[in-house]
Amino acid sequence: MEKKVFKRTGGLTDIPMRYCPGCGHGIIHRLVAEVIEELGVQKRTIGIAPVGCSVFADEYFNCDMIQPPHGRGPAVATGMKRIRPDCVVFSYQGDGDLASIGMAETVHAAARAENITIIFVNNAIYGMTGGQMAPTTLIGMKSTTSPFGRDVKRAGYPIRMCEFLAALDAPGYLVRVSVHKPANVMKAKKAVKKAFQVQMEGLGFSMVEIISQCPTDWFLTPLQAVEYVEKQMIPYYPLGEYKTPFKKEEGKKEAKDKIEVEFRTDFN
Amino acid sequence: MSRIEVDEKRCKGCGLCVIACPFGVLDLSDKFSSTGYYPAVMVKPEKCTGCTLCALVCPDVAIEVYKETKKAGAEK
Amino acid sequence: MTERILMKGNEALAEGAVRAGCRFFAGYPITPQNEIPEYMSWRLPEVGGTFIQAESEVAAINMIFGASACGARVMTSSSGPGISLKQEGISYIAGAEIPIFYADIMRGGPGLGNIAPAQGDYFQATRGGGHGDYRVIVFAPNSVIEMGNFPRICYELADKYRMPSMILADGLLGQMMEPIVYDFEPIDPKDFPEKDYLLGCTEGRERRVVRSYDLRPGYLEKNTLKLEKKFKSIEENEVRYDDTNMEGADLVMVAFGTASRVCKSAIPLAKEAGMKVGLLRPITLWPFPMKVLRQIADEVEHILVVEMNIGQMVEDVKLAVEGKSQVHFYGRPSGSVPVTEEIFEQVKMILKK
Numbered sequence: 001m002e003k004k005v006f007k008r009t010g011g012l013t014d015i016p017m018r019y020c021p022g023c024g025h026g027i028i029h030r031l032v033a034e035v036i037e038e039l040g041v042q043k044r045t046i047g048i049a050p051v052g053c054s055v056f057a058d059e060y061f062n063c064d065m066i067q068p069p070h071g072r073g074p075a076v077a078t079g080m081k082r083i084r085p086d087c088v089v090f091s092y093q094g095d096g097d098l099a100s101i102g103m104a105e106t107v108h109a110a111a112r113a114e115n116i117t118i119i120f121v122n123n124a125i126y127g128m129t130g131g132q133m134a135p136t137t138l139i140g141m142k143s144t145t146s147p148f149g150r151d152v153k154r155a156g157y158p159i160r161m162c163e164f165l166a167a168l169d170a171p172g173y174l175v176r177v178s179v180h181k182p183a184n185v186m187k188a189k190k191a192v193k194k195a196f197q198v199q200m201e202g203l204g205f206s207m208v209e210i211i212s213q214c215p216t217d218w219f220l221t222p223l224q225a226v227e228y229v230e231k232q233m234i235p236y237y238p239l240g241e242y243k244t245p246f247k248k249e250e251g252k253k254e255a256k257d258k259i260e261v262e263f264r265t266d267f268n
Numbered sequence: 269m270s271r272i273e274v275d276e277k278r279c280k281g282c283g284l285c286v287i288a289c290p291f292g293v294l295d296l297s298d299k300f301s302s303t304g305y306y307p308a309v310m311v312k313p314e315k316c317t318g319c320t321l322c323a324l325v326c327p328d329v330a331i332e333v334y335k336e337t338k339k340a341g342a343e344k
Numbered sequence: 345m346t347e348r349i350l351m352k353g354n355e356a357l358a359e360g361a362v363r364a365g366c367r368f369f370a371g372y373p374i375t376p377q378n379e380i381p382e383y384m385s386w387r388l389p390e391v392g393g394t395f396i397q398a399e400s401e402v403a404a405i406n407m408i409f410g411a412s413a414c415g416a417r418v419m420t421s422s423s424g425p426g427i428s429l430k431q432e433g434i435s436y437i438a439g440a441e442i443p444i445f446y447a448d449i450m451r452g453g454p455g456l457g458n459i460a461p462a463q464g465d466y467f468q469a470t471r472g473g474g475h476g477d478y479r480v481i482v483f484a485p486n487s488v489i490e491m492g493n494f495p496r497i498c499y500e501l502a503d504k505y506r507m508p509s510m511i512l513a514d515g516l517l518g519q520m521m522e523p524i525v526y527d528f529e530p531i532d533p534k535d536f537p538e539k540d541y542l543l544g545c546t547e548g549r550e551r552r553v554v555r556s557y558d559l560r561p562g563y564l565e566k567n568t569l570k571l572e573k574k575f576k577s578i579e580e581n582e583v584r585y586d587d588t589n590m591e592g593a594d595l596v597m598v599a600f601g602t603a604s605r606v607c608k609s610a611i612p613l614a615k616e617a618g619m620k621v622g623l624l625r626p627i628t629l630w631p632f633p634m635k636v637l638r639q640i641a642d643e644v645e646h647i648l649v650v651e652m653n654i655g656q657m658v659e660d661v662k663l664a665v666e667g668k669s670q671v672h673f674y675g676r677p678s679g680s681v682p683v684t685e686e687i688f689e690q691v692k693m694i695l696k697k
Contacts, residue, residue: 064553
């Protein structure tokens with residue numbers, strides 16, 4: 001006798017994903033899709049696909065999708081959520097989309113405490129256009145527009161979005177996770193689920209920043225890329241919760257318990 | 269015995285599952301798949317515990333995991 | 345609904361949109377259109393709608409993109425500099441075939457320009473304005489009555505053709521007060537026609553995708569040709585214009601918006617001086633009244649185009665008459681409004697030549 005303990009989620013369509021081998025987008029797509037399915041909101045979820053590699057997300061998520069201009073996801077999400085507060089609205093964005101061209105939309109949606117969820121994939125590079133420097137590219141990191149490594153004198157410093165948005169008074173949920181190892185993937189799913197629950201309970205803006213790997217544009221093998229996440233990315237972008245809507249009233253420990261998170265325990 | 273199924277149409281041979289497996293069950297095949305990649309295959313199927321770690325890191329959602337249930341094991 | 349109210353053009357426009365069922369407005373301050381967001385900020389909550397002061401025009405246009413894709417009648421407004429910023433969103437919305445309505449209350453340009461009335465955004469409005477092959481339905485009111493009553497027509501056409509529609513007015517029309525009577529009963533959003541492309545609940549239907557891109561070879565061309573067909577049908581069926589004193593005219597003036605009012609006041613002066621002068625006022629700037637101008641050109645030797653810019657609509661007039669009449673132009677750009685006597689002088693000069 002055997003039991004299927006891991007099956008492809010119905011939150012994704014059947015179309016094979018076109019991302020490069022080892023790319024973190026696929027893992028993150030699965031996490032978001034599983035959370036949508038587990039929360040039972042698939043029939044009333046609207047997703048927003050960005051401009052960038054994950055523009056294809058509108059083919060992969062098995063729910064209504066919209067594809068707005070580069071960086072404008074939070075603005076479109078605002079319009080949709082205000083008209084359909086009964087729907088769950090999430091905006092899937094990369095680092096160029098969210099932290100560069102869409103910075104104003106991101107900051108103001110957070111400041112208005114819009115009840116939307118942002119899935120922010122930070123892989124420190126512009127993937128779709130061939131590996132140009134992003135606002136999150138690490139100091140010294142090579143890209144096609146910083147061929148000698150990012151020089152702070154000419155290109156400034158990387159932006160840490162969670163810390164940045166945590167400075168706002170507006171309530172919300174801000175967390176940074178990664179998907180480079182199984183344990184991190186499980187934590188990431190927990191964070192995504194919590195973010196969606198924050199939206200569903202009307203507690204304000206939620207953003208999950210996910211440190212992801214881009215083997216192709218980092219010029220690394222998939223295995224080297226996950227090592228790069230561990231050794232280079234995470235030291236600069238520390239993982240953890242930066243803001244949670246429960247902190248003030250009930251204390252951090254209780255807050256963690258308040259939201260029930262399904263955690264897989266059936267492995268050795 | 270627990271086992272996994274790799275969807276060869278989806279697998280791009282990135283190898284993340286190979287390093288995720290604590291028991292060395294997986295490796296990349298030396299034969300091309302129809303999509304032109306070396307897909308992941310079970311090289312030590314007897315060691316699979318059905319822990320799902322490989323599936324958790326698979327970027328292409330190409331892995332499904334079947335775990336042997338205890339009851340069935342007792343019957344054997 | 346026969347009540348006569350004294351209203352500012354901008355407020356009449358905002359009220360007209362609300363009566364036509366607008367329930368979502370996002371905008372950003374810019375003179376001379378500020379009365380529109382100000383009015384919406386209290387009026388929309390009254391009818392259960394949503395007003396958002398956006399962080400930028402760029403955000404505002406995308407907010408109404410999302411809201412319209414979820415089924416609301418939406419609006420944004422701005423003046424030239426802000427409309428330039430909205431063009432990105434308008435292009436995406438046109439590509440995704442989502443109905444929206446917006447207003448451009450023009451001021452002097454280019455650049456920051458000034459805040460006086462002008463008509464320099466004609467090209468921007470009638471050519472689509474943003475990137476790619478698309479058009480926008482453009483209405484040009486010339487009175488507060490039309491400012492108030494055109495939004496309903498704009499919404500209906502936007503819904504019918506699934507595309508952006510707009511009102512192109514100038515600061516003078518936005519700021520001046522005139523009595524207005526609304527010619528339609530307020531529309532309840534419940535009575536909107538069913539739309540089979542809206543996002544929201546997928547219960548009992550396939551999932552839907554709203555997008556303007558298609559990377560598959562040949563598919564985008566097919567879609568754009570579909571748009572072209574739609575635009576041709578609009579050019580065929582939705583042209584609106586107003587003509588005055590055309591019978592046996594020796595000269596026909598062509599003007600829209602505020603300029604058309606000044607031109608109209610020159611007709612009696614010309615009549616007194618023994619000249620037969622008519623006026624054609626395009627109400628829709630796109631689709632442009634090409635056919636009627638072609639007919640006029642068969643009979644009238646002189647056409648005088650008057651605009652508050654350095655000559656934009658005059659190019660469309662020349663395209664329409666195909667050299668059959670002499671096309672003259674008189675323009676006062678960047679915030680200057682011509683007076684009746686100036687127009688009359690032009691008419692005299694042309695007809696005495």
